[in-house]
Amino acid sequence: MQALEYAMKKTMYEKIWDSHLVVDAAGQAPLLYVDRHLMHEVTSPQAFEGLRLSGRKVRNPHSILATMDHCVPTKNRDLPIADPIAKKQIETMAENCRVNGLKLYDMTDPNNGVIHVVVPEHGFVHPGMVVVCGDSHTATHGAFGALAFGIGTSEVEHVMATQTLPQKKSKTMQVVVNGSLSKYASAKDIALAITGKIGTAGGTGYVIEYTGSAIRDLSMEGRMTLCNMAIEAGARAGLVAPDEKTYEYLKGREFAPSGQYWDQALAYWKSLPSDEGAEFDATVTLDAADIAPQVSWGTSPEQVVGVDGVVPAPDSFSDEIKRKACESALAYMGLTANTKITDIPVDLVFIGSCTNGRIEDFRIAADVAKGTQVAPGVTAIAVPGSYHVKKQAEQEGLDKIFIEAGWEWRDPGCSMCLAMNGDELTKGQRSASTSNRNFEGRQGKGGRTHLVSPAMAAAAAAAGHFVDIRKL
Amino acid sequence: MEPYKKHESIAALMNRSNVDTDQIIPKQFLKKVERSGFGQHLFHDWRFNDDGSDNPEFELNKPAFKGAKILVAGDNFGCGSSREHAPWAIADYGFNTIISTSYADIFYNNCFKNGILAIKVDKAQLDKLMAEIAANEGVRFVVDLENQQVTTPGGNGFHFEIDPFRKGNLLSGLDDIGLTLKHVDKITEYEQQHKQNFPWLWA
Numbered sequence: 001m002q003a004l005e006y007a008m009k010k011t012m013y014e015k016i017w018d019s020h021l022v023v024d025a026a027g028q029a030p031l032l033y034v035d036r037h038l039m040h041e042v043t044s045p046q047a048f049e050g051l052r053l054s055g056r057k058v059r060n061p062h063s064i065l066a067t068m069d070h071c072v073p074t075k076n077r078d079l080p081i082a083d084p085i086a087k088k089q090i091e092t093m094a095e096n097c098r099v100n101g102l103k104l105y106d107m108t109d110p111n112n113g114v115i116h117v118v119v120p121e122h123g124f125v126h127p128g129m130v131v132v133c134g135d136s137h138t139a140t141h142g143a144f145g146a147l148a149f150g151i152g153t154s155e156v157e158h159v160m161a162t163q164t165l166p167q168k169k170s171k172t173m174q175v176v177v178n179g180s181l182s183k184y185a186s187a188k189d190i191a192l193a194i195t196g197k198i199g200t201a202g203g204t205g206y207v208i209e210y211t212g213s214a215i216r217d218l219s220m221e222g223r224m225t226l227c228n229m230a231i232e233a234g235a236r237a238g239l240v241a242p243d244e245k246t247y248e249y250l251k252g253r254e255f256a257p258s259g260q261y262w263d264q265a266l267a268y269w270k271s272l273p274s275d276e277g278a279e280f281d282a283t284v285t286l287d288a289a290d291i292a293p294q295v296s297w298g299t300s301p302e303q304v305v306g307v308d309g310v311v312p313a314p315d316s317f318s319d320e321i322k323r324k325a326c327e328s329a330l331a332y333m334g335l336t337a338n339t340k341i342t343d344i345p346v347d348l349v350f351i352g353s354c355t356n357g358r359i360e361d362f363r364i365a366a367d368v369a370k371g372t373q374v375a376p377g378v379t380a381i382a383v384p385g386s387y388h389v390k391k392q393a394e395q396e397g398l399d400k401i402f403i404e405a406g407w408e409w410r411d412p413g414c415s416m417c418l419a420m421n422g423d424e425l426t427k428g429q430r431s432a433s434t435s436n437r438n439f440e441g442r443q444g445k446g447g448r449t450h451l452v453s454p455a456m457a458a459a460a461a462a463a464g465h466f467v468d469i470r471k472l
Numbered sequence: 473m474e475p476y477k478k479h480e481s482i483a484a485l486m487n488r489s490n491v492d493t494d495q496i497i498p499k500q501f502l503k504k505v506e507r508s509g510f511g512q513h514l515f516h517d518w519r520f521n522d523d524g525s526d527n528p529e530f531e532l533n534k535p536a537f538k539g540a541k542i543l544v545a546g547d548n549f550g551c552g553s554s555r556e557h558a559p560w561a562i563a564d565y566g567f568n569t570i571i572s573t574s575y576a577d578i579f580y581n582n583c584f585k586n587g588i589l590a591i592k593v594d595k596a597q598l599d600k601l602m603a604e605i606a607a608n609e610g611v612r613f614v615v616d617l618e619n620q621q622v623t624t625p626g627g628n629g630f631h632f633e634i635d636p637f638r639k640g641n642l643l644s645g646l647d648d649i650g651l652t653l654k655h656v657d658k659i660t661e662y663e664q665q666h667k668q669n670f671p672w673l674w675a
Contacts, residue, residue, distance in 0.1 A: 022655070022658055022659055022662045023655045023658050023659075025655075027636060027637065027640075028637050028651070029635075029637050031652060031655060031658075031659075033659075033662055033663075033666065035673060042502050042503070042555075043554065043555065043556065045505035045506075046505070046506065046507045046556075049505070049506070049507070054647075054649070056649070059659075062674075070502075071503060083503070085503040085504065086503050088503075088505060089503050089504075089505055092505045126673075129673075134554060134556075135554055136552065136553055136554040136578060149578075150554035150578050151554060151578065151581075152554055152555075152556035152559075152578060152581060152582035152585060153507075153556040153557075154556060154582065154585035154586070154648070155581065155582075155585070157649065158648055158649050158652065161649050161652075161653070162649060162652045162653060162656075162659060163659060163663070164652060164655075164659055166637070166648065166652065168635070200490055200548060200551050201490070201547065201548040201551065201574060201576070204548070204574060204575075204576065204577060205577065231552075234548070234551065234576060234577070236577050257672035257675070258672075261671060261672035261675060262672075264671070264672065265670075265672050268670070300490055300492075321489045321546065321547065324489075325489060325490065328488075418494075418499050418553075419499060420499045420500070420502060420503070427522075437492075437494065437552060437553075439492045439494040439495065439552060440494070440495060440517065441494060441495070441498055441517045442494050442499075445498070445517050
């Protein structure tokens with residue numbers, strides 16, 4: 001009897017998986033039902049084309065919410081898009097949404113912004129859902145206790161046509177972060193520290209569930225930042241169990257359940273957290289108190305170090321592959337081993353993206369930027385994740401703080417996170433960036449990216465180099 | 473999708489780990505609304521000099537690797553962005569097979585949707601294959617998906633494991649969506665139940 005009870009204990013991932021299994025036939029990948037399908041202009045046009053060519057229709061248009069974010073300019077939005085190819089992509093998105101009857105927050109819509117910022121603002125994702133998007137940072141929505149993951153364009157087409165996706169069941173990894181973060185560390189630092197610890201392939205094949213007191217302490221915005229970067233550790237998705245903060249956040253939002261349905265939904269959501277004693281395939285533990293503000297020094301998100309550290313030497317890695325990766329990263333980044341992180345100068349500072357483009361991020365950054373001046377020779381841009389974030393920040397006077405400190409205050413978009421819209425680094429330029437990837441060329445060919453939290457970015461803008469914000 | 477057939481081809485060597493999809497196809501080429509024509513931009517930032525000429529230092533520019541259909545690469549190939557433009561570029565360039573120890577999840581799925589066989593081998597096996605290519609650039613391997621077998625002139629052949637569903641789809645060139653739609657009744661049935669269980673999602 002005890003054994004049976006034990007066997008029935010499920011992780012949150014297993015609960016969501018089981019409740020969304022449509023077909024599990026021999027010789028075929030299990031088919032998982034998809035509740036919500038998010039879209040942007042870059043990874044969808046070929047899927048719509050495929051649908052059109054095969055004469056298929058969108059099965060459930062109401063499951064889809066689309067925005068334009070990757071290609072859109074973050075300034076002079078009233079002018080036509082200068083890049084004709086980007087313009088065509090934007091127009092194609094609008095046309096595809098019109099023809100198929102899909103809800104789209106286009107460039108001029110007051111709800112427009114980065115898909116993973118916009119979707120939670122409207123309460124479109126709830127605990128227990130299966131959520132997909134042709135975008136690896138879909139993992140963001142795991143913050144609500146939804147199984148949310150990125151898919152390719154063929155899969156976008158598959159979901160549109162069938163509302164399901166053939167999936168292989170993932171293994172489960174629990175990442176426990178206990179203790180309390182220091183005042184100067186944030187969800188971003190937890191995310192970078194985890195990637196540094198387990199590596200960019202450490203989570204491959206797994207869905208991560210983040211647990212522990214430091215995770216409970218995070219705001220919904222912080223949980224979104226954390227889950228957003230689950231993919232940087234190679235995981236299929238990241239999850240945080242829903243709690244009062246989740247319910248409070250969702251209540252009253254446009255697509256959240258209301259009236260008679262609220263209590264019904266709440267009862268369901270409360271059944272979702274992993275059962276006490278449920279088994280995970282792997283467990284990783286961190287102590288939040290040990291997490292210093294992080295700075296990436298290389299060309300992979302696992303190449304990170306605390307701000308009080310130094311750029312590592314290739315010889316410090318016993319693993320041959322890591323040693324080689326360090327060598328090539330140092331060459332690309334124009335860094336010398338053993339340089340203090342706080343001695344690295346920056347040319348450009350970017351605050352924004354689906355990782356750190358929410359109101360909390362701008363509040364924290366403004367708090368650091370207040371009364372400072374952007375260092376000579378440094379360009380600093382603040383790009384809100386959505387028009388709602390922008391408006392909220394302006395109501396709180398944050399825009400004035402940034403502008404008075406010499407920052408540019410832009411319109412929303414992915415902007416310098418992947419530099420598709422013309423906001424980019426030139427060869428050899430070095431950034432402090434609140435985005436999620438420091439791959440070679442990510443922010444412009446030859447550009448050098450250091451990933452940091454919003455507070456660290458704001459401090460670097462004023463100093464012209466990285467600063468240990470604990471010492472400010 | 474073209475059915476995957478047994479073939480003998482040049483195996484190109486890319487001895488790098490954590491090759492990310494931003495490198496495979498840089499962002500400036502993601503604005504197209506078509507699926508075709510990405511091969512010319514494959515590995516753009518590594519492959520070309522600033523003036524647009526070929527970078528002779530880049531491994532795939534070696535004359536011995538021209539026309540290769542097999543790419544042998546380091547650990548965790550295809551990490552990062554979900555962009556399917558990456559496998560589109562790889563396939564359009566001419567590769568239909570990748571051999572590595574590991575792949576990022578989304579990239580791995582995307583490969584099979586585009587007729588690319590992504591083979592997983594252990595580290596020791598990968599090292600042997602890499603050594604054979606390094607010692608004899610232009611060497612041709614035989615890939616037999618039906619029998620899950622790779623053979624090499626240097627005697628480093630091996631049997632590989634693959635999910636039978638993925639294998640079947642590659643061999644037949646079958647459309648995934650068509651296969652799923654065979655279960656359309658079950659999907660409809662599930663949706664009816666879903667509406668009862670979660671009425672607020674349909675309100």
